[in-house]
Amino acid sequence: MSRGARPASAGSANALELRGVSRLFGALAALSDITLSVQPGERRAVLGSNGAGKTTLFNCITGDFAPSSGIIRFFGEDVTAFPPYERIRRGLRRTYQISSLFAGLPVLDNVYLACRGVSRNRYSLLRPRRDDALVHAAEGLIDAVHLTAVKDQLVGELAYGQQRQLEIALALSGAPRFILFDEPAAGLSPTERRDLVHILTGLPAHIGYIIIEHDMDVALRVVESVTMMHNGRIFKEGRPDEIEADPEVQDLYLGGGHG
Numbered sequence: 001m002s003r004g005a006r007p008a009s010a011g012s013a014n015a016l017e018l019r020g021v022s023r024l025f026g027a028l029a030a031l032s033d034i035t036l037s038v039q040p041g042e043r044r045a046v047l048g049s050n051g052a053g054k055t056t057l058f059n060c061i062t063g064d065f066a067p068s069s070g071i072i073r074f075f076g077e078d079v080t081a082f083p084p085y086e087r088i089r090r091g092l093r094r095t096y097q098i099s100s101l102f103a104g105l106p107v108l109d110n111v112y113l114a115c116r117g118v119s120r121n122r123y124s125l126l127r128p129r130r131d132d133a134l135v136h137a138a139e140g141l142i143d144a145v146h147l148t149a150v151k152d153q154l155v156g157e158l159a160y161g162q163q164r165q166l167e168i169a170l171a172l173s174g175a176p177r178f179i180l181f182d183e184p185a186a187g188l189s190p191t192e193r194r195d196l197v198h199i200l201t202g203l204p205a206h207i208g209y210i211i212i213e214h215d216m217d218v219a220l221r222v223v224e225s226v227t228m229m230h231n232g233r234i235f236k237e238g239r240p241d242e243i244e245a246d247p248e249v250q251d252l253y254l255g256g257g258h259g
């Protein structure tokens with residue numbers, strides 16, 4: 001599935017490219033020699049059992065952790081040494097397993113603040129006006145995650161699943177080009193999971209993503225490619241149907257009670 005390196009200046013550069021990325025914690029190799037390419041607009045699942053290295057992979061891509069070795073390129077640019085905010089400025093977003101919302105504010109204010117945080121006027125102390133373009137942008141994102149009916153409710157009063165949907169709206173603020181979703185289906189009811197699948201498959205086509213997800217029913221329905229990890233290494237890549245049918249994957253993962 002690896003599609004090879006492209007010139008940094010070309011418009012056809014990979015959205016994300018990792019070359020030989022490793023991350024050590026003392027003697028433990030949480031990531032070993034990860035080489036991975038994701039095209040613009042591509043949607044990929046990273047699957048693997050507990051401790052496989054999935055979250056460490058995300059932390060290296062976002063810049064929360066520096067890799068011990070290797071190179072990370074984002075749309076052709078070497079971002080390996082960039083701090084997280086420089087990667088955010090270039091259109092990289094991430095959702096977390098743990099909520100990062102303002103529970104005491106309404107839904108609209110949460111999204112508005114996220115839009116403002118990535119806009120050029122982020123330090124302005126002016127109160128938002130009703131015709132503020134950022135308010136309209138926030139309302140559009142709220143609609144994209146199916147929360148229009150509750151846009152004036154306090155976040156703390158929302159159901160858990162709605163809070164997770166709101167986190168996706170925050171990740172969509174400020175024209176992202178690529179999003180890392182960290183277990184977005186965790187803790188959701190079956191109905192909320194179905195809604196999540198609609199939200200993810202309905203995102204604008206130019207926005208690519210990687211999703212870490214233990215729920216295979218969700219993960220395999222919202223991606224076109226899958227990377228399987230085990231003990232810090234990639235051991236299999238393929239389409240969702242290939243991965244599902246692979247006996248080695250079934251032994252190591254699907255039969256292991258993680259789905």
Ligand SMILES: Nc1ncnc2c1ncn2[C@@H]1O[C@H](COP(=O)(O)OP(=O)(O)OP(=O)(O)O)[C@@H](O)[C@H]1O
Pocket residue numbers: 025028029030048049050051052053054055056057
């Ligand atoms: N900050 C850290 N310090 C030391 N070891 C760490 C640290 N972060 C992760 N590890 C170790 O690195 C390995 C990979 O962990 P990681 O969290 O990336 O796995 P994971 O695939 O995301 O697992 P899970 O599905 O349980 O979230 C594990 O052995 C973990 O204990």
